[in-house]
Amino acid sequence: MRAGVDIGGTFTDLCIAGPDGIVAIGKALGTPAAPADSVETVLRDALEDQPFDGGDLTRVVHATTLVTNALIERKGAKIALLATAGFRDVIELARERRPDIYRLDVWRPDPLVPRHLRFDVPERTLADGTVELEVDVEDVAALAAELAERGVEAVAICFLHSFTNPANERAARDAVRRAAPDLRVALSSDIAPEIREYERTQTTAASVFVQDRVVRYLDDLEARLSALGAGDRLRVMLSNGGVATARDAADRPIRMLESGPAAGALAAARFAAFNGFRDLMSFDMGGTTAKLCLIEDGRPLVTHEFEAARTDRFTRGSGLPIKTPTIDMIEIGVGGGSLAHVDTLGLLACGPQSAGADPGPACYGGGGTRPTVTDADLVLGYLDAGFFLGGEMALDVEAARTAIKTHIADPLGLSVEEAAWGIHRLVNEDMASAARVHAAERGHDATGLPLFAFGGAGPVHAFGVGAALGTTTVIVPAAAGVMSSVGVLAAPLATDGVRSKLEPVDESTLERAEPLFAELEAQGAEILSSSGLADEDITHERSIDMRYVGQGFEVTVPIAPGEDLRAAFEAAYVRAHGRTGPDVPIEAISWRVLSRGPDPDLRLVAAPAGDGDARKGTRDVWFEDGYRETPIFDRYRMAVGTQVEGPAIVEERESTTVVGPGATARVAEDGSLIIEGDA
Incomplete structure (x- = not known):
């Protein structure tokens, strides 16, 4: 049994998986002042309902926003x-x-x-x-x-x-x-x-x-896990898509910068590949932000520089440049808790400010009075006020309507429903536009790419985002609302090594670089061996940052033994820029090794029980032309092979999936919901 825990901007998510798949999931409001509290709470609550206890957990893998928050808040x-x-x-x-x-x-x-x-x-x-x-x-x-x-x-x-x-x-x-x-x-x-x-x-x-904040947090967390019987089991998710021991992570804590988003992208790659999709776009929409990541040939793209603590969150160059391998994704300031408002030009806008976990959206009843994306989705009928978090948390529809009417509908001369639909559509278009730019900057076209949707709000908006992108396929995994906590269980033990050394690229470059590569591989093997991996289970992946002589920046090129470096570089350059460069010499700048263990031997599936009638009833749900009486389905009762015609709503404890008019949804063997529709 392994547990994965992810702390997001609003919620803390949990997944426990065994040899046969996912056996328990959980979600709880985050505790920003003391993040370890929510981790302990969500794990303790889940274990109370299981026939096993913390001592049966062989590993607890954790993804956290601690490093990001410390840099943003300057609490170090x-x-x-x-x-x-x-x-x-x-x-x-x-x-x-x-x-x-x-x-x-x-x-x-x-x-x-x-x-x-x-x-x-x-x-x-x-x-x-x-x-x-x-x-x-x-x-x-x-x-x-x-x-x-x-x-x-x-x-x-x-x-x-x-x-x-x-x-x-x-x-x-x-x-x-x-x-x-x-x-x-x-x-x-x-x-x-x-x-x-x-x-x-x-x-x-x-x-x-x-570092000090990370060390104290991990020590506190390990003490809490020991109290639950899971001492010495903690592993930490890194930004590069691997995991490390708590000690290794604390030695270089900057590698934890984007651990939560990295986990979600890794889960997207694993689940999508299981269903036959290796080239796609990962779409993670939670309570505070949405994140998009390109997945190519079954692996998320990786970058070696990331900007943290931006003064303007979505303006490149306004943050601290951090040199650490990070799964390459774009972040958009729109999540379920993002605040909608009328801007100074009198136009509808949404985000990047968020209601967060406290006070939360108006419908949460926590004191929030300004409208959010979640309030709009509730008014439109996408969410069931009595079934949020499986019924543990009741939503106030009238509070949502009042917030939208006061701050959006009345100022713009719209009905509450029109204003809510405007918020929903605006969010979808913003995310589709960001996806196009993100893909284009990396030499790809987002048009028609399958969309893998997860996060608490992702499946609600995925159909609309996919339609805006011209895609015909949306994949919504089982346990979509806690997918980042599932993703950490799919991550291998891994560590990166890099060294800059300027070398001309010619026939003997790899021969000259062999001692440097060997040194980096030995360092990686030593770290992984101390983490408990056997030498025969450790593999190394080499890459080189190369550029044309005279250029200011490089392209990272994966390298196989005996490969033609010039041909490999030019192929990577064409992928990145759409053309080859001038006929000038090439130079190698930095040498990289990713040392990793095998992928965890876990079946990350959650096939539904499929017992009984999955249809729960109907309710009015707003689509393009107004409210429609729409069938509502219980995802936990949808057996493998079940197919439903849109429009439809599929509900589960942590999330809700919208199947738009003209689309068809079917349940795949791993429990994923595959939505197909006209672009």
Whole structure:
């Protein structure tokens, strides 16, 4: 038995799976002030209804927003930065580009380290790794002692060219630890040993900024799991789609930045592949945001840089660039709790502000008075006021209608239903537009791609989003409302290694790079072996960041033994840019190894029982031309092979699926609902 737990923006989700599939799921409102509380609560409540207890769980895999929230809220350690003399302000100078040249109200976030805590350290390592000036360890030790006296809690050390030779950084770390053993220390050569000083410095500072908070949280969580009988079972989801032991994750906590969204994309890839779909778009819509991810040949696309803590959440360049492998997805500020409003131009708008878990949408009865997407979906009849969370939470339809009437319908001269339909349609179009852009920027066309929908609100909006994208297939998995918690159970133990080293690309490049690749693979194998994996179960995947000489940025190219590097690069370049580049030499910049264990041997299926009549009744549901009397189905009673004609509503405890007019839905062997309809 394995348990997966994911903390989202509004809810904490749980899935427990055994050898034969999913046996229990759960959902509870999050507890932002003490996130471990909701994890313990949802797990304890689920175990109370099972014939087993926490001691029967062989692994508890956890995805969390803790790192993201710490960076956004600036709730981390007081840190100092030690940089090569003359480079302490790199973290603030950044790239000298405005995030948006046409807006005066969008700025990069302030550096995590204020200038009075950034220090020049005389030392110099050259680009080829030669140490021209050794660091003065006595000066560093004296500085560390002074910093500790001034209340500094952690130190980031980022020296020039340390990715080619970390000797000076390591000497400085040892000096800090001797003089001030309570200070946490992070080295850029450990956290992000890659070119580009600004990004490397930001990543190192961000990792040590959140580290103490992560360590305390994981220690607290492990203590709570021990009380439930599941001690020493904790694993943590990483942004790259793998999992790590709690200790490994705490050593480099920045890798947990996007752990929850990564889990959802991984689940989408696994479930969709089971049903024969290997190229698709993952669509995760929860209470606060929606996320879209391209899946190509059964695996989510991965990027090696991510922006965190944006001052304008959806403006590229307004955040902290973090160099860590992350499943590549686009985030849209629209979820079930997103607030609808009339903007200054008198137009309907939705998000990115959210009602969150507290006070929540108006219909939750928690004190919210402004309309949200969930309020609109309730008024339109997509949600059953008496069956939200399986009936555990009653929704107030009149409160939803009042909020929409006051803030949207009356100002725009619409009926409440028209205003609610406008909110619903606007959200669908926004997400479809984002999907088109996301795919186009990665050399793909989103038109017609199957849509894999999950999250509490995803299945409600998937049919509308799919229609806007011209897709004819929507896949809604069983347990869609807690899919990220299912996805963590599909993740293998994995760790990434990277090293920047400039090399010309020619016939002998791979031969020259073999010692570097071997070193990275040995590091990965050591980490995974200490996590309990046998050597024969560890595999390594190599890739190289390459570019045409003279270019400023690279393309990451997966590499097989003996492969023609130029041909592999040009094929990847065409996929990314639609054409080949000039007839100039190619150079390799960074060398990457993904070390991983086997995929978990679990059947991530939840075939419905299919006992009795699945039809629960009918209710009025609004579609394009008004309310229609629409049949309502109980998903738990829909046997494999069951087929329903749209319009229809399929309800389960954590989510509701809308099957639009003209579409047909059938239950697949794994319990997934496959919706087919005209584009």
